[in-house]
Amino acid sequence: MSEGNVQAGTLPPSPEHTSSFKMISSLGAAGAAAGLLIVLVFGVTKEPIERYKAEVLRLAVSEVLNDPARYETLYVTSDGAIEASVPAGTESEAKKIYVGFDADGHATGVAVKDGAAGFQDIITLIYGFDPTSGKLLAMKVLENKETPGLGDAIEKDLAFVSQFEQATPPLAAVKRSTGAPGEIDAITGATISSRAVVRIINESLARLRAPIEAYFSQASAREEALP
Amino acid sequence: MNASHRIVTASPHIKAADDTPTIMWSVVASLAPVVASAVYFFGPSALLVLAASVAGALAPEALLGNRGARSLRDGSAIITGVLLGLTLPPGIPLWMAFLGGAFGIGFGKLVYGGLGQNVFNPALLGRAFLQAAFPVAITTWPAASKNWWALQGDNFAFPLMSPKVPDALSGATPLGLMKFEQTSTPSLDLILGSTSGSLGETSGLIILVCGAYLAARKHLEWRIPASILATVAVFSAILYAIDSAHYPSPVFALFSGGLMLGAVFMATDMVTSPVTHRGCWIFGVGIGLLVVTIRLWGGLSEGVMYAILLMNALVPFINRATQPRTFGALEAESKP
Amino acid sequence: MKETTGQEDLLRGIWRENPVLIQMLGLCPALAVTNNVENSLAMALATLFVLVGSSLLVSLCKRFIPGEIRISVYILIIATFVTVADLTLQAVVPEIHKALGAFIALIVVNCMILGRQEAFASKRPPGRALLDALGTGAGFAIALVMLGAVREILGSGSFLGVSLFGPSYEPWIVMILPPGGFLTLGALLLCLAWWQERQEVKVSG
Numbered sequence: 001m002s003e004g005n006v007q008a009g010t011l012p013p014s015p016e017h018t019s020s021f022k023m024i025s026s027l028g029a030a031g032a033a034a035g036l037l038i039v040l041v042f043g044v045t046k047e048p049i050e051r052y053k054a055e056v057l058r059l060a061v062s063e064v065l066n067d068p069a070r071y072e073t074l075y076v077t078s079d080g081a082i083e084a085s086v087p088a089g090t091e092s093e094a095k096k097i098y099v100g101f102d103a104d105g106h107a108t109g110v111a112v113k114d115g116a117a118g119f120q121d122i123i124t125l126i127y128g129f130d131p132t133s134g135k136l137l138a139m140k141v142l143e144n145k146e147t148p149g150l151g152d153a154i155e156k157d158l159a160f161v162s163q164f165e166q167a168t169p170p171l172a173a174v175k176r177s178t179g180a181p182g183e184i185d186a187i188t189g190a191t192i193s194s195r196a197v198v199r200i201i202n203e204s205l206a207r208l209r210a211p212i213e214a215y216f217s218q219a220s221a222r223e224e225a226l227p
Numbered sequence: 228m229n230a231s232h233r234i235v236t237a238s239p240h241i242k243a244a245d246d247t248p249t250i251m252w253s254v255v256a257s258l259a260p261v262v263a264s265a266v267y268f269f270g271p272s273a274l275l276v277l278a279a280s281v282a283g284a285l286a287p288e289a290l291l292g293n294r295g296a297r298s299l300r301d302g303s304a305i306i307t308g309v310l311l312g313l314t315l316p317p318g319i320p321l322w323m324a325f326l327g328g329a330f331g332i333g334f335g336k337l338v339y340g341g342l343g344q345n346v347f348n349p350a351l352l353g354r355a356f357l358q359a360a361f362p363v364a365i366t367t368w369p370a371a372s373k374n375w376w377a378l379q380g381d382n383f384a385f386p387l388m389s390p391k392v393p394d395a396l397s398g399a400t401p402l403g404l405m406k407f408e409q410t411s412t413p414s415l416d417l418i419l420g421s422t423s424g425s426l427g428e429t430s431g432l433i434i435l436v437c438g439a440y441l442a443a444r445k446h447l448e449w450r451i452p453a454s455i456l457a458t459v460a461v462f463s464a465i466l467y468a469i470d471s472a473h474y475p476s477p478v479f480a481l482f483s484g485g486l487m488l489g490a491v492f493m494a495t496d497m498v499t500s501p502v503t504h505r506g507c508w509i510f511g512v513g514i515g516l517l518v519v520t521i522r523l524w525g526g527l528s529e530g531v532m533y534a535i536l537l538m539n540a541l542v543p544f545i546n547r548a549t550q551p552r553t554f555g556a557l558e559a560e561s562k563p
Numbered sequence: 564m565k566e567t568t569g570q571e572d573l574l575r576g577i578w579r580e581n582p583v584l585i586q587m588l589g590l591c592p593a594l595a596v597t598n599n600v601e602n603s604l605a606m607a608l609a610t611l612f613v614l615v616g617s618s619l620l621v622s623l624c625k626r627f628i629p630g631e632i633r634i635s636v637y638i639l640i641i642a643t644f645v646t647v648a649d650l651t652l653q654a655v656v657p658e659i660h661k662a663l664g665a666f667i668a669l670i671v672v673n674c675m676i677l678g679r680q681e682a683f684a685s686k687r688p689p690g691r692a693l694l695d696a697l698g699t700g701a702g703f704a705i706a707l708v709m710l711g712a713v714r715e716i717l718g719s720g721s722f723l724g725v726s727l728f729g730p731s732y733e734p735w736i737v738m739i740l741p742p743g744g745f746l747t748l749g750a751l752l753l754c755l756a757w758w759q760e761r762q763e764v765k766v767s768g
Contacts, residue, residue, distance in 0.1 A: 018629040026629055030636050034643035041647045045654035052657045148739050150362050189363050320733075334746070338753065359737035387720075389733040 061098045061111045064128035064138040068100030068108055074215075076208055082215045095208065099215075100128070107219050109137050110212050114204040118196040121145040123154070127164065127201055131209070131216040136171075139164035139201065144193075151193035160187050160194065169205050173198040247342070250446050250497075251302035257437040258309050258492070264433050265426035269317035272379035273426050279321040280353075281308030283328025291337055303342050304332055310350035310492055313427025314485060314532070315357070316368055318380020320390045323361055327353040347539045348499045351489075351532050358532070364390055368400060368423045400424045401483040402528040417482035424484070431487040438491035447495050450507040455490040456481060458515025466523070474523065486518060489531035499539045506542075506549040513538045569694050576699030582675045583706035583748075584755055589675035593707055594744035596666050600723045603711030604704070605659045609652060609667060611700030613644040614676050615693065618684040622692035625685050637680040638671070645670045675703065713747045714738045 061071055075086045075094035086094045098111040108130065115124035123144045128137030141155035154160060164171075168181040173195045177183045186194035265273040281304075288304045308328045315324055331353025339345040357365050367380065367390075381390035400423050417431065427434070441447035463480035466473075480486070494500060494514055501510050514534045521530025567575075582588045592610070597603045617640050621628075628636050649667045652660040660667065670676070679699055684692040715721060718738030720728045737743050 018631055023629050023632050026627060027632055027635060027639070030624075030639050034639055037643055038646050038650075041650050045650040048654040049650070049657070052654075147362065148736055150736070189366060323733075334749075338749075356737060359740065359742060360735040361733060362736060364733070384733075387728060387733060388731045 060113075060126045060140055060142060061100070064111050064126050064140050065098070065100035065109050066128070066137055069103045071098045071100045071111070073098055076211050080211045082211055097208065097212065107216060110216075112204055112208060113142070114200050115143075116196065116200045116203065118144060118154075119146050119151050119190075119192045123193070123196055123200065125197060125200060127204075129169075129205065129209075129212070131213045132220075134168060136164050136167045136169060136201070139197070141197070146190070146193045151190045153187045153190050154193045154197050157187055160185070164201075169209075170202045171198045245446075247303070248301040251306060253444060253446050254306050254441065254492075255302050255309070257441050258306070258313075260433050260437055261313065261427055261430075261488070261492075262309065264430045265313065265317075268430075269379055269426060270375045270377065272317040272382055275321055275378075275382050276315055276317060276319060276324045276426065277309060277312035279324035280312035280315065280328040281305055283325035283330075284308030284311065284332045284349075284353075285328075286325075287329050287333040287337055291333070301342065307331055307336070307350045307353070310427075310488075311353045313488055313492075314350070314354045314425050316365065316380070316425050318367060318378075318382065318390070319364055320380075320384035321382050322384065322386035323357060323364060326360075327357040329353075330356045343498050345498055346542075347536055348493050348496050351493055351536050351539075354532055355536060366403075400428070400528070401479070402522065417479065427488040428485045431482040434487040434491050441491075447491070448497075448500065448507055450504060451495045451500055451511045452490040454508050454511025455494060455515045455518070456486075458512045459486060459518055462516060462519045466519075480519065480522075484522075484529045485531045489518075489535055490514070493531075494535050494538075499542060501542050501545045501549065503546065503549040503551065506545040509545050509549065510538055510542065513541065569691060572691050573694040573698040576695065576702040577705065578702065581702040581706055582699055583703060584751065586675075588678060589673045589703060590748070591669065592666050592673060593703075593710060594741070594748060596663050597707055597710040597714055597744060597747075598739040599715040599719065599721075600708060600711040601659065602662050603707040605652070605656070606663060606666065607700070607704035607707045609648045609663075610670055610673065610676070610703055611697075612648050613641060613670050614679060614700045614703075615696045616644040616647075617641045617676060618679055618692040618696035619689055621680045621684040622687060622689040628685075633685065634677075634681070637677060637685075641676055641680070642671045675699065709751060710744065710747050713751070714743050718743060 062068065065071065072084075074097050075083050076097055077083060077086065077094045082097075083094070096113070100108050100111065102108050109128050110131065111126055111128045113124065113126045115122050117123070121144075123146070124142045125139060126142055127139040129135075130137055139161060141161075144152055144155055146152045146154065163184050167184065171182045171184050173184050173186045173191070175186060175191075177185045184194065184198055262273075262277060265277070284304045284307045311328050311331055312324060315327070331349040331351075334356075335347055335349035335352035336342065336345045384390040401417060438447060438452055442449040442452075459480050460477045463475060464477040467476050475483075490511075494511065501507050514531075517534035517537060518530045521527060521533060527533075576582065580586060583590065583593045589610070592606050596606045617637070620640050621637060624636075645668060648670070649660075652663070652667060679696060683695045687695070712722065715723075716727065717735045719734050720726060720732035726732070735743075738747065
């Protein structure tokens with residue numbers, strides 16, 4: 001065998017022309033086998049993956065709503081109405097909110113997941129809001145790619161995170177808090193990330209506060225109407 | 228024909244007594260007043276930090292430099308060390324200053340082949356590394372102490388360990404105050420240097436005088452600092468005229484942060500700046516525009532370091548684009 | 564082509580023709596996900612799985628793959644194994660899957676894997692292809708763990724999550740950021756080149 005025959009481009013040795021049928025059929029067969037395998041693995045892994053995702057969400061919601069007895073997923077539609085479900089296919093247009101209830105069935109607060117650009121990339125967070133008192137319950141950063149050791153303190157710095165408990169929106173990120181309600185001390189060296197967190201909550205509430213408050217006043221009216 | 232490669236320009240040539248060590252040592256000498264002002268403002272901490280960064284710069288040169296002895300004696304590593312030290316806050320742990328110097332020389336100079344081969348200014352590369360590695364320590368400015376002898380921070384933190392957080396944080400340099408709290412600092416304080424900041428970030432006036440001395444001795448290309456400072460002044464004056472509430476005044480822009488130090492001592496590094504006069508103007512204007520852009524619209528409060536490093540990367544292209552034509556070559560080419 | 568023994572096939576990829584350190588292949592994952600040892604290991608194992616699976620299958624099926632469309636078929640096979648690895652990691656170790664992100668899916672475009680199919684598995688019996696894939700995958704793993712170890716020790720002061728220097732260690736944050744990957748790889752290659760040069764001097768002197 002001469003050296004020339006073993007170059008990459010000439011192997012494996014094949015007849016001058018492979019028929020189109022053979023090419024299509026072998027690619028088709030390989031594709032079908034691959035598809036079958038993937039569907040099989042997908043079927044096996046689907047359940048644990050979804051269970052994990054639901055668990056992560058459940059933990060986050062209970063954390064920012066101070067351990068409600070149960071919570072319900074509701075949708076805020078683009079025209080501001082709150083619905084228990086939306087027509088299939090339009091979920092992406094509506095905003096999901098999670099309303100928490102205590103053991104007696106009273107609505108205690110609402111958790112909202114939202115995100116916007118931080119210093120590096122999108123920051124995603126969830127916050128709990130109590131429309132009755134008009135105060136935040138808690139804030140938890142779910143995803144961030146901020147600078148490790150600096151900007152990512154918005155997730156890990158407990159002193160920063162705990163400031164959101166009982167804060168009155170609209171919030172303001174400041175360098176030195178004067179004690180006014182709604183003031184959040186920005187993290188030293190991570191002012192931009194801190195401001196992004198505050199901005200996400202402010203903008204999210206500006207959009208959702210009215211429908212949420214309307215829903216809660218209706219809910220309490222319904223409760224009073226009942227014996 | 229081989230000899231023709233050596234001919235740079237037409238004769239006559241002047242034979243000068245200047246060689247690399249002479250120039251380097253005169254730069255070291257002209258840095259002395261800047262160092263002295265740093266010690267005046269920040270006390271013994273300033274000297275310690277400078278000593279650590281110089282030691283850091285010399286260490287890889289002594290260990291790994293090909294002609295170790297020579298490159299030690301020509302003083303270039305000492306300049307790198309001093310310049311790096313001047314960009315650091317006085318309270319930084321000494322081991323960090325040492326590491327920055329070692330990184331700057333090791334990865335910024337020796338891996339390229341030593342003096343004259345590097346693309347980026349080694350002092351700024353060391354500083355960029357420290358900024359990326361220890362972003363908190365390098366932006367911690369302890370409040371000025373009443374006692375001149377007192378250390379400015381936890382200089383003696385054990386190597387690889389975090390510094391203790393100082394009791395009182397002044398929190399911000401003039402640029403930081405501007406960016407995050409929209410407060411300006413009085414111009415006189417800025418010019419004389421009685422502000423919080425890195426060692427060499429304080430007295431713009433002294434740096435200007437030292438630069439003028441070097442330029443007069445022709446050890447410094449005056450076109451570079453002139454074009455940087457002019458660009459910053461003009462660009463900020465335009466913005467200030469448009470919206471004086473939002474943008475700082477040109478005087479503030481010129482005398483705050485590390486602009487003076489960068490423009491006079493770092494951008495003018497002979498190895499990493501263009502060789503042609505036209506190239507120097509382009510280089511300087513580019514740095515000036517980048518400095519203002521990063522300071523005003525970037526995430527960081529100071530942009531001199533990245534502005535110079537970015538323009539360093541463009542120097543080979545600037546050199547090629549501004550190569551003077553051989554006399555008569557254009558005509559010869561245009562005629563068929 | 565020189566005939567090689569099975570032992571050579573296995574050992575070649577581990578060190579002498581290490582995919583990352585010598586051939587400079589698969590640098591994207593080697594730089595992107597090696598910010599700690601755990602991620603490096605997970606990426607290395609996922610890649611090893613894909614490489615072994617694809618090499619074995621390509622070698623078994625080589626007679627049925629027409630030459631004209633062989634690259635398409637190799638990519639199809641590789642992509643299938645990557646999807647399997649992706650879903651499995653997501654189901655079994657979701658935290659690591661989250662840390663590795665899109666880079667698991669990007670194993671498809673790791674030129675090291677396609678290279679082994681084209682250069683080796685498509686011409687050799689399955690046994691040899693398996694040995695070669697194991698060796699190359701192990702070499703890739705060694706390089707990734709070396710990178711991950713340096714970056715985790717300096718960048719977080721820990722190894723496999725175990726703190727090495729106590730709580731007051733000041734992490735070199737740059738090492739767990741993307742520039743740290745380039746710096747570490749550069750420094751590793753520098754040391755390797757220096758070591759090789761010394762070996763050559765020894766041999767010739």
